[in-house]
Amino acid sequence: MEGERVLLVQRRLPREKSYLHELRELALAAGYVPIAEIEQVRAQDAAYQIGYGKALEISELVKKLDIDKVIFFNELKPVQAHNLSKLFKVDVIDRFQLILEIFAKRAGNREAKLQIELARLKRELSFAKEYVHVAKMEELPGFMGGGEYDATVYERHIRERISRINKELKRIRKRKRGAHKRRSRSGAYLVSITGYTGAGKTTLFNRLTGESGYIDGKPFATLSTTIRRTRLNGIPAIVSDTIGFIDSLPPLLIESFYTTLEEINNSDIIILVLDASEELEEVNRKIRACFDVLESIGAYLKPMVVAFNKIDLLSPEDVKMRIEELSWIKKPLVPISAKKGWNIDALVKTILDILPGYTEVRIILKRNDNLNKLIDELSEGCRIVSIEDNSVLVGAKIEWLASKVKRISELGGVIVDRKL
Ligand SMILES: Nc1nc2c(ncn2[C@@H]2O[C@H](COP(=O)(O)OP(=O)(O)OP(=O)(O)O)[C@@H](O)[C@H]2O)c(=O)[nH]1
Ligand SMILES: [Mg+2]
Secondary structure, X not given: OOOOEEEEEEEEOOOOOOOHHHHHHHHHHOOOEEEEEEEEEOOXXXXXXXXXXXXXXXXXXXHHOOOOEEEEOOOOOHHHHHHHHHHHOOEEEEHHHHHHHHHHHHOOOHHHHHHHHHHHHHHHHHOHHHHHHHHHHHOOOOXXXXXXXXXXXXXXXXXXXXXXXXXXXXXXXXXHHHHHHHHHHOOOEEEEEEEEOOXXXXXXXXXXXXXXXXXXXXXXXXXXXXXXXXEEOOEEEEEEEOOOEOOOOOHHHHHHOHHHXXXXXXXXXXXXXXXXXXXXXXXXXXHHHHHHHHHHOOOOOXXXXXXXXXXXXXXXXXXXXXXXXXXXXXXXXXXXXXXXXXXXXXHHHHHHHOOOOEEEEEEEEOOHHHHHHHHHHHHHHOEEEEEEOOEEEEEEEHHHHHHHHHHHHHOOEEEEEEEO
């Protein structure tokens, strides 16, 4: 099916960056066909966002190029969206709505769907007064069904829906927290793969876990967190693949996707995946955007490894040069290619180097016929490093080991030696 033909617009101040490139990628991800891009450098116009002259110019282009929809990078107030669509005679949306459209298309589970609805309603609420004003002015047909134009009624209606969704999300989250507690009691390390959208998180997840998560090369291929139990050099780990970050993700969206992000906060270690193959300026911009999100959810100071991905697209000299340029990142950085499977071992090794609370201890058994039973019981939650006649060297989270001391002693084991 042919997608709708769209025209992309950004208004910016002289010192602001152009985001048309990213807007184009988002439009493609939503299934649109970007036909043209327009940029205007000026201050915001209250009625049209861009200048009226520019708006007239776009209006001509819409006709000439047979455009179905105009997408703005800038946030549009209801009155602006209304004025623009009246002038262009086609739908006009902004980046926030575009991101929501992509999310809505990809939301796999109930939680993701509710989160999207929540973000949409919260935005509607923030604009409620103005929206009602525009509706009144224009006598928009069908608005609030029975022609109820009262702002307070409209707001109450949205608030009720928000509160219903919040209740349901609370139930889902409670269930998730229970699952999380069980997971961390199992001895496994929780590893979150995070990063900008399209960095290669799912590709790396698949590499680390042998899974085959959804990859399509468009932004936000992954929306809900996928988790999978695996072992990293024998150490039990639960790896999660999470929603991608994006520059200046509207705060409302961050808020709504809170649980997905909370999972990152609950993890023991973060792998931050970067697409190293882009222009250095782009790489820098995206790292900063990721750090901003991690900071805003309080996860920035967690043990973190930066996976410098897609090095198969660069020359070795380029890789070296880029790593030097990025020395301002005060985190261990490992160049990899998730797609080709290059240097994954080094990445795992670096992860193991910074695992919080990892300890290796030797357990000696008074009666060696209990050794197999002990190994059987422990192996699920720890790494069996080596086995000797009457002893075993195990590596595990210290809290987990502490929870097993009693059982070890019941089986006639004595912890004799601690390494690390
Ligand atoms: N050349 C190259 N391409 C890669 C590599 N890793 C991932 N890709 C490609 O990059 C694109 C995005 O990969 P994904 O793994 O879906 O990225 P993601 O970070 O999960 O993306 P979202 O879920 O949308 O946030 C796909 O086309 C991958 O095939 C790599 O090491 N080298
Ligand atoms: Mg993904």
